[in-house]
Amino acid sequence: MGQSRNVLLICGGGGTEHDISLISAKYFESKLALIPDINTVYLCIERDGRRTNKIGQQCELRKAGEVFNKETQETIALDYAIPCIHGPPGENGHIQAVFELMGLPYLGANPEASISCFNKVMTKLWLDKLRVENNPYTFARELNPQTLQDFEEFFEKNNQDIYIKATHQGSSVGCYHILKKELIKEKMSEALKLSPIVLAERTSRGRELEVAAFDYQGELHISSPGEIVCPEGFYTFEEKYNPDSKTVTNIEAKGIDQEIQDKIREMARVAFIGLGLKDLARIDFFLTEDNVPLINEINTFPGHTPISMFPMMMENLGIKYEDYLKNRIFKN
Ligand SMILES: Nc1ncnc2c1ncn2[C@@H]1O[C@H](COP(=O)(O)OP(=O)(O)O)[C@@H](O)[C@H]1O
Ligand SMILES: [Mg+2]
Structure with missing residues (x-):
């Protein structure tokens, strides 16, 4: 060098x-x-x-x-x-x-893979194609009588418990938990002010897990799942960044069967490769009460703050972040 x-x-x-x-x-x-x-x-x-x-x-x-x-x-x-x-x-x-x-x-994903992961609908279309399980969903580009009816039917079909989200957002901005039919129209409209597409998803009750996926020394590494334990069950903007947040993170989620852990890592691997990712991604999961892992979303540039899981999960695998960066920079 x-x-x-x-x-x-x-x-x-x-x-x-x-x-x-x-x-x-x-x-x-x-x-x-x-x-x-x-x-x-x-x-x-x-x-x-x-x-x-x-x-x-x-x-x-x-x-x-x-x-x-x-x-x-x-x-x-x-x-x-x-x-x-x-x-x-x-x-x-x-x-x-x-x-x-x-x-x-x-460092990181190319433009196409970045937008495929940033657009939550595009991610789900890809996951379906790759046969990677994710929550059932519907989506729309505008609010009109047909799309409202579609969302209301989706709400009824899913135990009157869904999430409505702006598709091109992060940090839980434009993400709403919907338990009342009357709120659907208002939240669709709010989400559409924040992004060009609005997504509705079935609510997952259970745990929120995430893995770090990264290329290092010519190999794709996937960490074991870490966990976000959020008392309210909804990891909001305030819970993510407020110093008084009651949310706890565990670099290694406790009590998850090896078989489920292997399944999670395999799903992450298929998604990383299938969506054409490069260098790094944090892949977020729900683990349902029936122990079924579902991919929630893929972050192509995860947080690296003192409370962020991605660097901790990497270091937990015994790889120093500076060594990872050195490997990426000097590869070129
Ligand atoms: N389908 C869902 N079921 C249960 N909780 C959800 C669902 N979708 C989102 N959430 C909650 O909202 C948070 C933010 O949603 P997410 O899709 O991860 O968007 P963001 O890109 O803003 O992080 C999640 O971490 C989770 O707590
Ligand atoms: Mg998220």
């Missing part, structure tokens, strides 16, 4: 997960600092769209794969990029498309 690499660490974005992305970026900065021959080039996409570096100087990401500092007129040629952005424009594949145009290698 020997030769130093300029690694773009881009974070922020205009979405609801802007602040979370900055916390994840701190984790990446600390890990990148442990790798010899890495020069971290920090760039924040501010809420107003400006790009700023660590000390607030305005910068520009240029087509040639460079960061141009507008204040010092300095240019840094990039070797690799880490799109540390949760939600748009990171997890929806947009920033990856920019890197593709620049010919810049980057």
